[in-house]
Amino acid sequence: VQLVESGGGLVQAGGSLRLSCAASGNIFSINTMRWYRQAPGKQRELVAVVTSGRNTNYADSVKGRFTISRDKNTVYLQMNSLKPEDTAVYSCNAVNAVGSQFWGQGTQVTVSS
Numbered sequence: 001v002q003l004v005e006s007g008g009g010l011v012q013a014g015g016s017l018r019l020s021c022a023a024s025g026n027i028f029s030i031n032t033m034r035w036y037r038q039a040p041g042k043q044r045e046l047v048a049v050v051t052s053g054r055n056t057n058y059a060d061s062v063k064g065r066f067t068i069s070r071d072k073n074t075v076y077l078q079m080n081s082l083k084p085e086d087t088a089v090y091s092c093n094a095v096n097a098v099g100s101q102f103w104g105q106g107t108q109v110t111v112s113s
Helices: none
Strands: 002-006 009-012 017-024 030-038 045-050 056-058 066-071 074-079 088-096 101-103 107-112
Touching: 002 088, 002 101, 017 030, 017 088, 017 107, 030 066, 030 074, 045 066, 045 074, 056 066, 074 088
Parallel strands: 009 107
Antiparallel strands: 002 017, 017 074, 030 045, 030 088, 045 056, 066 074, 088 101, 088 107
8 A cells, every 4th residue: 555645835824724645556455544743853643533434533632623534545634723733744644454554755734823
C-alpha cells in the first residue's frame, strides 16, 4: 500500500484546509485509516481515525473543527477554524487486515496568527 498526501499549505487563523490521502496498491486490505500530526519539538499526535465501517474518532483538541472521511481509496481531513497550534506536519496512516501499517510522506500545514 502506498499513501500520498496533498492539500497542505499556509493559511491564516480561522481559515480552512482540506487534506487528502490517496492510497494505491492493495487497498482492499485496508481497515483503519488515521491522520497524525507532529509539530516541531513535540511528539506525534493522533488527530483522527476512520474505520472501514466509517466510524470516526478525534483528538479532543480538534473535535468540532476537523472532520475525517473516506471513500474508495482516499481519506480526507477537513480542517476548519484553524489555529496557530494546528501547525504541524500531517501524515496519513493505514492499517491492513493483518496489522501492518503504512505511512505517507507527510504534508506541512502552517497556520499564521
